[in-house]
Amino acid sequence: MRIVYSKDAAVMPVARKIANIIHAVSADDLRQMVEALSFPRHFVAQSLNNRRAAEWIAAQFQAYGYHAFFQGQWTNVVALPSAHFQGSIVLIGAHYDSVPDTPGADDNASAVAAMLGCAKALAEYNRAAPVGFVAFNREEENLA
Numbered sequence: 001m002r003i004v005y006s007k008d009a010a011v012m013p014v015a016r017k018i019a020n021i022i023h024a025v026s027a028d029d030l031r032q033m034v035e036a037l038s039f040p041r042h043f044v045a046q047s048l049n050n051r052r053a054a055e056w057i058a059a060q061f062q063a064y065g066y067h068a069f070f071q072g073q074w075t076n077v078v079a080l081p082s083a084h085f086q087g088s089i090v091l092i093g094a095h096y097d098s099v100p101d102t103p104g105a106d107d108n109a110s111a112v113a114a115m116l117g118c119a120k121a122l123a124e125y126n127r128a129a130p131v132g133f134v135a136f137n138r139e140e141e142n143l144a
Contacts, residue, residue, distance in 0.1 A: 095139030
């Protein structure tokens with residue numbers, strides 16, 4: 001195994017295409033996503049808010065062109081590329097529920113925002129890429 005610390009690594013130029021993908025999502029975009037999800041949304045204690053969060057996340061994926069749907073009894077939000085493909089896909093995930101009676105900005109709206117940012121950037125770069133997304137529910141109860 002080889003471990004390289006970033007402080008010791010050589011600076012490498014970023015390919016223009018990758019830089020353009022990264023710039024598709026701004027810090028303001030991420031902040032707005034976190035703020036949009038910063039409300040209590042525990043599966044049991046705030047069930048209506050939990051459902052509202054799931055619907056908002058699904059709507060974001062749909063706005064980026066993904067096929068979004070709810071999965072299972074815990075209402076996981078799954079988003080798959082609209083293009084038909086065969087074979088494996090890479091899944092990027094984050095949980096969207098919060099601890100009861102907390103806004104959950106850092107646990108875990110920030111990770112949901114990062115996941116949505118990836119979805120947005122990838123949709124602008126290559127909508128047919130074999131990458132899917134899952135927003136898991138009930139992680140706070142160790143069920144995700």
